[in-house]
Amino acid sequence: MNDQTSTVLRTEHTGLTVASINGVLDFWTEVLGFQLVYRKELGGGHAMEQVVGVSGAYLRNALLEGPDGYRVELIEYDSPEDRVILKQRPCDVGSAHLTFAVTDLRAMLNRMAPYGWTATGEPQTAPSGTIMVYTRGPDGHTIELMQHPE
Structure with a gap:
């Protein structure tokens, strides 16, 4: 039904x-x-x-x-006491990420760094002009940053 x-x-x-x-x-x-x-x-x-x-x-x-x-x-x-920190890769089934549009991707990466967040690779520019990169935090979460062309 x-x-x-x-x-x-x-x-x-x-x-x-x-x-x-x-x-x-x-x-x-x-x-x-x-x-x-x-x-x-x-x-x-x-x-x-x-x-x-x-x-x-x-x-x-x-x-x-x-x-x-x-x-x-x-x-x-x-x-419970037996908790663990998962550090899944984006390709691992069950992995998820949040995506935020930002005004200045490189400046945001610099602001995130003191909190333990790092880019997983070099920011890339899509044919549309959007710059994007995944970042990883100390608790294993992934946040994608996107800077759209003005």
């Missing part, structure tokens, strides 16, 4: 699990220009375990909003 009664209304946010919200909040607010909407502690318990599908989950989060209203949720888990 094909149920067409449920549809997507809008994009709410993209969630990124980080080692430490305090450790990345300045990057998101000062470098990328996102505004902090709220911070919450979302204690453990059965309901949270059911939402995230992780037994023993205890977490806190911060919701940030970009210049265009796009929202990113940063999530820091305190438990």
Whole structure:
């Protein structure tokens, strides 16, 4: 049976699990220009375990909003204890990336560097004139930067 009664209304946010919200909040607010909407502690318990599908989950989060209203949720888990930092390559199934249009790609790379973000290669210019490059952060996330021609 094909149920067409449920549809997507809008994009709410993209969630990124980080080692430490305090450790990345300045990057998101000062470098990328996102505004902090709220911070919450979302204690453990059965309901949270059911939402995230992780037994023993205890977490806190911060919701940030970009210049265009796009929202990113940063999530820091305190438990379970066996968490790991994944450093997937863009070609690995399950890998994802965010893409941000910037005014000056090289200047943004310079601003990101002190926070542990590095380009994965040299910025490239597409036939359209758009300059682009992937960057990798200390928590394993990938952000693509795009500078469109004026």
